[in-house]
Amino acid sequence: MPKVLASLLIALAFGTLVSAQQVTFDRILRADQEPQNWLTYSGNLAGWRYSPLTQIAPGNVRNLELQWAFQTRAPAEANEKFEATPLVVDGVMYTVLAPNHVVALDAATGRMFWLYSPVISPLARVCCGRVNRGLAILGDTLFMGTIDGHLIALDAKTGKPVWDKAVVDPALGYSFTLAPLIVKDKVIVGPAGGEYGIRGFVAAFEAATGREVWRFNTIPEPGQPGHETWEDPARAAWKTGGGPVWVTGSYDPQLNLTYWGTGNPGPDWNGDPRPGDNLYTDSVIALDADTGQLEWHYQFTPHDEFDFDSTQVPVLVDMPWQGQPRKLMLWANRNGFWYVLDRESGEFLQGKPFTKVNWANGFDAKGRPNKVLASTAEGTLVYPNNQGATNWYPPSYSPRTGLFYIPSWMDTFSTYFKAPVEYVPGRQYVGRFPTMSFPAIRPAVGNLNQRPPEDGYGAIQAFDPKTGERKWEFKMVDVTDSGVLTTASDLVFAGGREGYFFALDARTGEQLWRATVGGQVSAGAMSYAINGRQYVAIAAGSVLFVYALRQ
């Protein structure tokens, strides 16, 4: 702690010296104490996406202006969405252009220091976009998972690989799209591929060497607890059971637990080949960060047939719960409910819908949802739609307002048709694609919106975890794939498919500023500072935009 303060003081006094400082895990743990930097995907290990910076404030936010823009290439492939959250370390920005091009930029001007472009295997296959959500950093090394299943360590000064490890087989549909999480001396990742009949996992690698230290398989094998929830007579469904891990987890240093959300069971839209609850799909799992041992789990959607991946950022907060201080976890789920869990025990405390939901009508005392709908051959109309009430787009928590901010798809619906499905290695293992009131992937061009209001809409919503009440809703005509950033000056930054990036009052939801960015926002914003000047960065379309107050 004194060491951190000392280095911060040095940083303030001698800006140029700072770039020589290594990003120790201690710095990441205390990321809130160096608000000029953004050292991990969610800004801190608790998953808040909250910036302690205050220079940009409700009273002056209307004076934001573009400082620089960085174009990837135009037009990007329709589903090469720019989903990455940049890291900023002492004036240098690191980010990933779809699918796996890494750049280091001067965070004040956007000028490029270096570019790293790996050769991607032509065998790579991703269900829903050749995307990457960002990097992790430890010491002088950046870490990236690739869509062809490599975990690559890069020298932060040169962009040259330090090590490159082929972790999974892209020909079987495994890929990496998430930003890795650093815990102590380890890099933690999990694979995407829930549409290819993969077997998901969370795995930790020694940052220095790439050696795999532990792996927790999200689908238990025979003899392991949870395997009994795969009840097919042939006892084979677990092998293609899915449970991908494609959004960055969180970490509680006091409990030494790392929390991860898992994705849908395979096949997605026909549960007949996999009777049972299908643990640990659509769940949060709490793992010992040193060993990968499962401490507890909670399953949001047992025996899912609606593609309700629980791949959201776990948000860790300490606040009173019914009068008692408690270590909580907030979770806005794709299935339309938002949850409060006890993150020490996994106990279910509360689950409430944040949009129209018709597949379940409540919970039992242990938090098991009361499911009332299933996929059928003739079609089942389900709220929310297949893309969910929210998805991977990161939510935010502000310790100042105590509110939980959720990017939301409101009142959208899908019709699910149960169709025969067969596993063939490397081929999608899903069933029949459902219809949706909004398309899953909004193309890069041709964003005409002629939908009627009854198809649904997009919103940023703010909830009070203590009371369960919704405080406000900011409505958009189109849905949003944008994450939410909050700041210590009580601003909320977000965007949407309409191509706007905007600032809201964190206490009222009132819009205070907006900019046209000309393409959809499919990423979460972040904030940083250089020489005392605060910046806000957002990816939209195929461009990274960076704003600061007019000088």
Next chain:
Amino acid sequence: MRASICVSVVVISAVTATASAQDHSYTPADIENGGRLYQTTCSGCHGPAGDEIPGVALGRGVFKRGTSDTDLIAVIKTGIPGTAMPPHAFSDQEAAQIVAYLRNMTVVRTGIGTTVMRGLGDPARGRALFEGKGVTCHRVYGRGPRTAPDLTEVGLTRPLPELRDALLDPSATMRPANRPFRVVTTDGRTIAGRLLNQDTYSIQMLDSSDRLLSLPKRTVREQGFASASPMPSYKGTFTDQELDDLVGFLASLKGFNP
């Protein structure tokens, strides 16, 4: 399902002569199986109608790479490296069945159209009927008013049964983009036309005087779609043979470079 497959057979024989890129022959079972594979593998990105990737319209033969069946089979199997199109673990036969479906998807797309087709009528007679009745509203090949949808490519974009249904029950088959849209401004003006685009702050329209308008929502008091099509039903107006002829004409409208 069976009924629409029968339609497709009729149409295959009707279009094969002009579909020069088709270098394989297909059975109805190929098309049906290809449709199943399409819905479970391709439609997530390409959309149910094959038109959700910009620059690609699978149902209309608009591809980025390749035109022949052989080309398309190769693209499906190996993907296009460096792009969003991934490789797929299909056999040659399965990939060919998907191509068979693509070649016919406009016709066989299920869930649209309820009428069992009796066959295509004579396009020349249909054209005469159309010019007698329809041209006062629709635009074809750059001529005619913009009040109603442009029909220049309607033979590519609408399945056959839907064309016939559209003549008998226009409101039932009206596409979202074709719904009449009406706005009342805060100063009391009513603007009718078609909604081209909208967002949280503004509305873009083509009004009934063919003007492109962009209206800030703060100047709009009311807005909404009409659920009924302004097009009259031709039920009882035409004989079955005349309807077949009209559908034959509409199906022949395949853009400027068919």
